Amino acid sequence: MHIITHSLGTVILWDILFSDKFEANDPAFKIRDILNKSSVDLPDRKIHLKSITTMGSPISLFNIMLEVKPQQVNFLAQQYTSQKLNWLNLIHGSDIIAYPIHPVLDSQDLSSLFLTEEYLQENVNPLEATLEQLSELLNRKSAYPQEITNILSYAQVAAGSLNAHTYYWKSDRVAYLIVNHILEQHNEQVLNQTLCIQQAIQRLKQVPGFTEDQMKLSETLSLDKNISKINFKDQSGYLVFSKNFLGIHNVYIFDHQDRACLAGYVGLIHVPGLKQEVEFIQRELGV
Structure with a gap:
């Protein structure tokens, strides 16, 4: 199984897989049991969690309330797979809802997860593209104060934020990254x-x-x-x-x-x- 989620769906996934705030009879435990590689109730299970992809994720923001600890993620990820759980988090630079996940997982003992986070900088609408071109033009002309180019850069982010949160579904780059991730052609292979x-x-x-x-x-x-x-x-x-x-x-x-x-x-x-x-x-x- 390869799970791909977007926006609030990433938080729901995070909650289901890793939270410890559920009642004992919560359906989340049924999902975990299906994924558990050592399930007692499902000894012949055919579902194996191979990878997770998150896009436009506010997990880091919501985890302030969910309070999932790195140790909890590490422990449960080991139940889902015999190898490191491969996780790809995609963040568009203009997506004001998307955050990196690795600050939440900042732990020396996180041995069961391989997290890769990719920033996307594609222009998502004509206004953002125009502001980028104008900013690059002014950067080449030293006569303009740095403050002006800084304002244009922030304006570019603001313009992109109008469409950035849904742009993942239209991006060829995103499709390429997800396919490679599912096929396990990711950075972990290169590292050796x-x-x-x-x-x-x-x-x-x-x-x-x-x-x-x-x-x-x-x-x-x-x-x-x-x-x-x-x-x-x-x-x-x-x-x-x-x-x-x-x-x-x-x-x-x-x-x-x-x-x-x-x-x-x-x-x-x-x-x-x-x-x-x-x-x-x-x-x-x-x-």
Whole structure:
């Protein structure tokens, strides 16, 4: 079984699978028993929970009330599958209802879940596309104050929020990600095939809005304010995430001999996606 949910449906799924606030006779326990790999009542069950996909999810917001703990998720996920439960959470950058789930699952003991969160930055209507083009035009002309481009970036998010929460159903990119997730062509397979430094470079290049800096100024310029430094667990190198004096977020990757392998940056509108990717790299590839 592959479960795909959207919006409030993601919260209902979260509640059914992981909440501990039900009465003993609640139907949620019947669903859990069907999914339980060691069910006493269903020893010959043919349903196996293989993956979960959530879109536009406000789980992090509703969990303030549901109070599901990471330990509870970890324990119950182990009942549903013999391997890690693969979870893909899709978040459009302009969807004001969608939130990352990993803050709720911030636990060192979460061994039964493999969570991947993908940010989507596709324009969802003509107004958002027009504002993006105008913002990029002004960014190329240094005569305009940064405040103006910042306002345009926020206006772009506001324009996109009108349609972003339902855009998942129309996006070819979403369909592609879900199909690959169901077919298990996801990042967990890649993690065992290449060096951490190569994986990190590949992932960063796929971040929406990421622009490579071929001059690799990081080798000579050290005025950036470091946000974080991540040493890769296989000792192949490290990542530096920083913000320069103009407020632009940069990311650099160095090999184990301190040679710059990648340097790049994103604009304001794409900062959440870059931060999300850096956090993923830190969780999965860092020490």
